[in-house]
Amino acid sequence: MAISVPADASGRAGRQEVAVVRHPIADARNVVVGYELRFGGSIDLGDPSMDAKATSALLVEAFGDIGLETLAGRHPAWVTIARNFLVEIGPPPVRPDRAVLQVKAYHARDDLLQILQRLSRQGYTIALDEWEGDMTTNVEELMSLCSIVRVDVSRLSVDELPRVLRIPRMQGALLVATEVGDYAAFERCKALGFTYFQGEYFAQPRTFKHRGVATAGLGALRRLAELSTGDVSFEDLERIISSDVGLSLKLLRYVNSAFFSLPRNVSSVHEALSLLGVRTVSRWATVMVLASIPDTPDELIALGLRRAHMCEILAGQSSNEEREMLFTIGLFSVADALLDMPMADVLESLPFTEEIQAALLRHEGPKGELLAAVASYERGEFPTLPSTDSRPTMAGAYRAALEWADETGRAIA
CATH class of the missing domain: 1.10.3210.10 (Hypothetical protein af1432)
Structure with missing residues (x-):
């Protein structure tokens, strides 16, 4: 969904238009369980080099202008948050029960790990995003704080996926397959034990019925x-x-x-x-x-x-x-x-x-x-x-x- 943030009462053009679309996350029955919010324009919450304070001000205006109910309805909003944002600002302006915070799988510093530990104690759900199976000590600590692991299945072969899923399975993480392109990929992911799915598969025909229509x-x-x-x-x-x-x-x-x-x-x-x-x-x-x-x-x-x-x-x-x-x-x-x-x-x-x-x-x-x-x-x-x-x-x-x-x-x- 796209948010238009108007100029303030003095006519200054300080406020910028913020664009954000929602991508559904569904279970195996195609029932939506949440919406990932992806931002465009001047806001990229996953960009580690962004100006965290300036972005925070725009984000507060955006959420205030449109409301979380419109963005995600009754479902949690899944939002990718960069280290700089969490360290300098903290979580986005969303209640713990209304958000899933996504952090990208990389070598996390101690300050980020401490913040995530605190957020977890406060009730926030944390998801590890873009997991590809590369485990180091810091990534292992990061994964231990994440109850959800997201895997971009379009970037991995069918043969690679069992290896990538081994550690999250051992830790009992809920598995989310992202970038699921069609129903064939959806069925493969179901068989591999993924619980939630995200991608364009639901907008594709399940099987082409040439000339033979039910x-x-x-x-x-x-x-x-x-x-x-x-x-x-x-x-x-x-x-x-x-x-x-x-x-x-x-x-x-x-x-x-x-x-x-x-x-x-x-x-x-x-x-x-x-x-x-x-x-x-x-x-x-x-x-x-x-x-x-x-x-x-x-x-x-x-x-x-x-x-x-x-x-x-x-x-x-x-x-x-x-x-x-x-x-x-x-x-x-x-x-x-x-x-x-x-x-x-x-x-x-x-x-x-x-x-x-x-x-x-x-x-x-x-x-x-x-x-x-x-x-x-x-x-x-x-x-x-x-x-x-x-x-x-x-x-x-x-x-x-x-x-x-x-x-x-x-x-x-």
């Missing part, structure tokens, strides 16, 4: 094809939703939730359409159909929602049609993972224009380039887009999209 997937594609028609009418939308009892009940529950805070209860699909309009209900129904696909991780739906709204926001003052198209592109960018199908096969069943197909398949054209920039930002690469008066910053767009996606996810759950 019944639930076929039903979802048919419904999506009907809902994705740009000129769907009030009558058509009412028919589509009313013909699906589950979808109708979910719509009424959604409309009557605190998300809308309507003055009276809505009791029919027709009334919901009249109150909210075709565009809002059609968008909601599309999201609900995607979310209804069996075995769909909540975080994958959240990713689609976040991309959709971020793409829409970055459209600036474009026409409603352009904004809606970008929302659709962002939402359907995870359709291949949702349906376990190649994106080309998904698109064959949907009435999308060549422009939308090119954006989703190959990131071509202005809309495809925007989607690629959004995905890059999510990975913590922090690209920039040409600034205009009508377009917010990438940081501001990510923040707004994260808040909206989390709120929407709670409403449709």
